[in-house]
Amino acid sequence: MINKSVYRNEPLAHYAPGSAERISIQKKITELKSTEMIIPMIINGKEVFTDTQLRIAPPHEHAHTLGYFCEGKSIHVSEAISAALHAKHNWASKSLKERAAIFLKAADLISTTYRSEINAATMLGQSKNVYQAEIDSACELIDFFRLNVKFAHEIEAIQPHSPEGVHNQMVYRPLEGFVFALTPFNFTAIAGNLPSAPALMGNTVVWKPAYTQIYSARIIMKVLMEAGLPNGVINLIYTDGPTTGDIIFQHRYFAGLHFTGSTAVFKHISKTIYQNIDLYQNFPRIVGETGGKDFVLAHADCDIQALSVALVRGAFEYQGQKCSAASRAYIPKSIWPEVEQRIVAMLQEIKTGSVEDFSNFVNAVIDEKAFDKITSYIDAAKADSDATILAGGSYNKSIGYFIDPTIIVTKNPSYKTMKEEIFGPVLTIYIYEDKEWNQVLQLVDTTTSYALTGSIFAKSAAVIEEVKKALYYSAGNFYINDKPTGAVVDQQPFGGARLSGTNDKAGSILNLLRWVSPQVIKENFTPPHDYRYDFMK
Missing domain, CATH: 3.40.309.10 (Aldehyde Dehydrogenase; Chain A, domain 2)
Structure with a gap:
């Protein structure tokens, strides 16, 4: 039985004048602006610094320097893939309950300890006002972590009928290989969900965020590691698109793409994947949400x-x-x-x-x-x-x-x-x-x-x-009789079709089903001992 009190939508803070949350986030904004940080990649749980360091500035104040991120090269893409494949067996062998506990703890950490930090980073790095940041980087990301756990349990509960003398079981295996998560600038929550949803289902992931979202992406990764995510399950890299694609989309164990971004980029990637189809161990899953008009x-x-x-x-x-x-x-x-x-x-x-x-x-x-x-x-x-x-x-x-x-x-x-x-x-x-x-x-x-x-x-x-x-x-x-924005996890699962994507509905059970490769196991308690059937008598 699912405890509904655990898997509820995160209440929204309103940041009214004089409120504790308003005072807290204003303090955090001041703190972040007073420090220039160097942001490393995270590969196999280790910080990776490089000599190429690119500047991060607030879009609303581009003279100010928030810090620098360490841009990677092709070797870092390969290292991230190797780390993901190395971590795969141990991660997939964990029970759903064990994996879920990590994401539930991450949700609690964002709801409490890191709420001001992740919201302030989203405000400064992506120029979101406090209310839009609260909706996104706090509430929606928390909802993805908590409610995806609920959806995963619902998937495990979908089991085939077992008649007398037979036990049938559906095992929801992760995909065979690694998943590539390519995430956008506009929603911190989407950047967190695209690698974490496949990971919850037992997959290991190479995650490349948009360069303009790295300032808040680092906090997502920090929270997941603090919550107990094992090394190599999600590997965070800052590499340019062509360099990354040339390696990932030619790898035998590329198993799936979780994408949000432009229609043109998604079309290009999809064509590349289909052109390389003979290289792969399996048909890769392609899940994408793109543009809209x-x-x-x-x-x-x-x-x-x-x-x-x-x-x-x-x-x-x-x-x-x-x-x-x-x-x-x-x-x-x-x-x-x-x-x-x-x-x-x-x-x-x-x-x-x-x-x-x-x-x-x-x-x-x-x-x-x-x-x-x-x-x-x-x-x-x-x-x-x-x-x-x-x-x-x-x-x-x-x-x-x-x-x-x-x-x-x-x-x-x-x-x-x-x-x-x-x-x-x-x-x-x-x-x-x-x-x-x-x-x-x-x-x-x-x-x-x-x-x-x-x-x-x-x-x-x-x-x-x-x-x-x-x-x-x-x-x-x-x-x-409502604006066409503001979808909420588990209330309005999000996605569109035509040139807007594959419509796999982030924020629902449907998206998580894309990250498993089910296996049916039949155990026969009374196997036949004679090859002949009754009609042959």
Whole structure:
């Protein structure tokens, strides 16, 4: 019997003025900023320092140096693979209860001892405000560690029928080989889940985080080691993509990829794996969550204030750098004047700036490359007759990579910012004639090849059912009268299809099933002693 009190979602701290958690994290931010650290790789449980040390700076204050990470070379990739394969037998031979205890302890450590540190590191290294960091690097990561244990126990409980005289058993073996976890910058929790979910199921892992997330990745690894993770089970390396891929994807014992990142990178990796298929001991598992062009569809009969708040929160929380961020919206002409008035008024109140000022709703985008890409879309819209900048449109990278929340209104439903993933604080709105409802349903479904998240705002149950049917394959996570962001582990398992990934639903039992290779064992208590069957008599 699973103890439900252990496997619950982590309560959210709110960081109100004067609260203990607010005082604690402000102190931790000051402490981290006062120290320049050298961050080593962790291979086989050992710190690995190199001569190539790359600088880490807050995206919102790029003149400040947080520290340096030790970039590795091809030899470190090979060493990480060797460590993972060497640790595999002992780790896989442990019971689920033994493995689970480590991740449950890690969850408790983050919930208590390391909560301020991992949140502060996420705030500084990835420019997340305190509330977004709390949701991500504390609560969601804790949820992944705790609730994946619950899912793993549920998997072990799935056993075949055993008739009289026979005992049938399903053994959930780890994959044969090592798993490669390639993790993104935007969620510390995802960076922690991608290596840990396969590890919980008995796999050993080579973990390569995004360079822009290393500052908080180091804390995840520190917590796991303190919780008792054996050496070599998860090996943390900081190596560039081509160097890493050239070795991992040509290794005979490459068994699986756990990926979150861009669609283009995932396509390239998938092609490489399939081209190398004859090299491998088994068919590798490929699990990936990629991009999105997430929509908000409004019906004329909707709660206008709820819609307006969802547009602002859904598009601009964490600077639109969530895979699920609202990026395109379809608003009926009859309610547009009121929606316009409300969202513009909200954006006039929103402040953009450093995470250290808790009154800022919007902070910096992750780096200069992202800044330049996002602002190129804004500049193009300013010069295009098909687009109008309704709000925002300003940006500055002299201190940090700041882009004001920007709303583009377009007359062209196929305008490029309605189709292409921008991954920044840019929302494009198409205003449709109310009578064009059926055509708009088709537009939502066919304008992009992504299918990650989306939402409908409507009061009518009949309209909602119509939309659910019309947009059946348009979103892996579909929201009714809510923003298309904010999935919670075990409540809204996350993932999409089409160009948005393999839809293996992180935060559910479905994802963990991808990291096992089941074996059925039949024991016959009364084996036959005569080859002849009755029909032969």
